[in-house]
Amino acid sequence: MKNIKSKQILKFCLLGIIALMLLSINVKSMDWGNVLNQVSKAVKTGTKIKKAMDVANLTPLQEHYIGRAVAANILAKYKPYYNQKADRYLNILGQTLAQASDRPNTYMGYRFLILDSDEINSFATPGGFIFITKGMIRCCNSEDSLAAVLAHEIAHVQWKHGLRSIRTKRLVSVGAVLLGEVAVKSGSGDFKNVLKAFNGSVNDISNKLINSKYSRATEVVADQTAVTILTRVGYNPQGFIDLLKTMQEKFRHDRHGFYKTHPAPKSRIRVVKQCLRGYTIKEINNNNARNQRFKANLAGI
Amino acid sequence: MHLNKSLKILIVFVFTMGIVYAGSKFLSVQVQSARVRSAPNFFMSKVVDKLKFGEKVTVLRSKDGWYKVKLPNNKTGWMSTSALTAKTFKLKAGGRDAQVQAGNEELALAGRGFSGDVEKSFRQNNQLNYKWVDWMQANPDYKISIEEMKKFLIDGEVIVPFEKGDK
Numbered sequence: 001m002k003n004i005k006s007k008q009i010l011k012f013c014l015l016g017i018i019a020l021m022l023l024s025i026n027v028k029s030m031d032w033g034n035v036l037n038q039v040s041k042a043v044k045t046g047t048k049i050k051k052a053m054d055v056a057n058l059t060p061l062q063e064h065y066i067g068r069a070v071a072a073n074i075l076a077k078y079k080p081y082y083n084q085k086a087d088r089y090l091n092i093l094g095q096t097l098a099q100a101s102d103r104p105n106t107y108m109g110y111r112f113l114i115l116d117s118d119e120i121n122s123f124a125t126p127g128g129f130i131f132i133t134k135g136m137i138r139c140c141n142s143e144d145s146l147a148a149v150l151a152h153e154i155a156h157v158q159w160k161h162g163l164r165s166i167r168t169k170r171l172v173s174v175g176a177v178l179l180g181e182v183a184v185k186s187g188s189g190d191f192k193n194v195l196k197a198f199n200g201s202v203n204d205i206s207n208k209l210i211n212s213k214y215s216r217a218t219e220v221v222a223d224q225t226a227v228t229i230l231t232r233v234g235y236n237p238q239g240f241i242d243l244l245k246t247m248q249e250k251f252r253h254d255r256h257g258f259y260k261t262h263p264a265p266k267s268r269i270r271v272v273k274q275c276l277r278g279y280t281i282k283e284i285n286n287n288n289a290r291n292q293r294f295k296a297n298l299a300g301i
Numbered sequence: 302m303h304l305n306k307s308l309k310i311l312i313v314f315v316f317t318m319g320i321v322y323a324g325s326k327f328l329s330v331q332v333q334s335a336r337v338r339s340a341p342n343f344f345m346s347k348v349v350d351k352l353k354f355g356e357k358v359t360v361l362r363s364k365d366g367w368y369k370v371k372l373p374n375n376k377t378g379w380m381s382t383s384a385l386t387a388k389t390f391k392l393k394a395g396g397r398d399a400q401v402q403a404g405n406e407e408l409a410l411a412g413r414g415f416s417g418d419v420e421k422s423f424r425q426n427n428q429l430n431y432k433w434v435d436w437m438q439a440n441p442d443y444k445i446s447i448e449e450m451k452k453f454l455i456d457g458e459v460i461v462p463f464e465k466g467d468k
């Protein structure tokens with residue numbers, strides 16, 4: 001008897017949830033894929049869905065403070081290369097691409113800066129501070145290739161890959177504070193715990209970006225999203241393939257940066273080509289208007 | 302055992318209902334500044350207004366990552382879902398749900414997690430280069446308008462080089 005009753009309650013609740021899901025699609029269509037993803041992930045790993053603190057719940061302003069700290073960390077290790085003309089060009093290109101992504105709005109918007117390093121590398125912090133080395137720029141033979149580098153980094157910001165590399169245990173104990181349910185006084189014991197969680201989070205992300213690497217699956221997603229952004233704006237994805245071929249060539253002698261942190265260019269080329277099946281791709285025109293400005297703005301790098 | 306499970310599901314059910322209800326009416330701007338456009342498309346639209354952190358809008362409908370919204374001044378337009386949240390920002394812990402004055406994000410976050418206070422303490426204990434981070438954020442050269450972006454794409458002849466199914 002008791003059993004039947006509870007089964008009925010269960011059925012009713014499930015129906016209700018499904019009905020609400022259908023209703024909510026109208027309003028929350030964007031978040032839905034993410035929710036389904038999390039549910040399927042939870043099912044796969046056998047964990048419960050109730051997860052108290054998901055990094056994705058951090059507000060853009062909190063993400064911004066983490067991003068600033070990670071950026072400050074990167075800039076303590078890599079010297080910026082400041083060149084007004086090149087910088088402005090990079091920011092117009094990068095911010096335009098970001099506007100066409102599925103996450104055009106971070107707290108303060110996207111910012112791009114060149115690093116004075118021969119290493120082939122680029123980084124994206126949470127919130128949208130994006131860095132690209134001179135070495136990486138030298139792998140680009142066209143604006144289309146440079147757009148591919150930036151689109152890949154924007155994709156990491158869009159999917160919050162940096163935030164997702166924070167060890168969950170760091171945030172659990174201060175979850176209620178991070179979710180804004182309770183507030184702490186500056187200098188109190190709870191405040192120290194929040195500071196500790198912040199410190200740990202910044203370290204986790206910085207380590208991931210500089211010394212270790214994201215999973216292969218994460219990089220595949222970033223490359224696929226990059227192709228989406230590029231084709232949405234109208235850049236030629238052949239520039240992406242050209243870039244990866246150049247990187248592959250250079251990695252024969254240079255085994256720093258992306259050589260260590262990213263999948264081999266060969267396998268990334270496969271991912272890009274897979275995304276472009278059914279499309280006819282034209283060769284890059286090295287003398288069109290955008291490649292003339294590409295050369296003019298980045299001369300000397 | 303079973304009843305316990307049902308109870309849990311009931312809680313999830315009520316919780317979901319709460320989220321959906323809250324999400325279907327008002328949303329708040331969760332970024333520093335957000336553009337409102339005439340159409341749900343970056344390339345084929347004009348900026349009709351700009352909103353600040355904490356300002357509220359009413360959702361009319363949604364489409365592929367965009368919300369059609371009504372602004373406090375009764376104008377309507379489209380905003381990226383990434384600019385908005387169902388969260389409301391409270392002034393004080395345990396206090397009334399007073400809405401934060403638009404643009405007053407530091408107050409909204411005070412004491413609630415990773416904020417300016419936390420960064421201040423963090424900076425005292427670490428060797429970091431915040432100088433350039435501040436510079437990246439404040440540099441007027443980095444503030445690019447939508448008009449400049451469009452001109453950039455047109456000048457660069459950034460056109461779709463292929464059509465889907467064009468074999």
Ligand SMILES: [Zn+2]
Nearest residue numbers: 156219222262
């Ligand atoms: Zn990557």
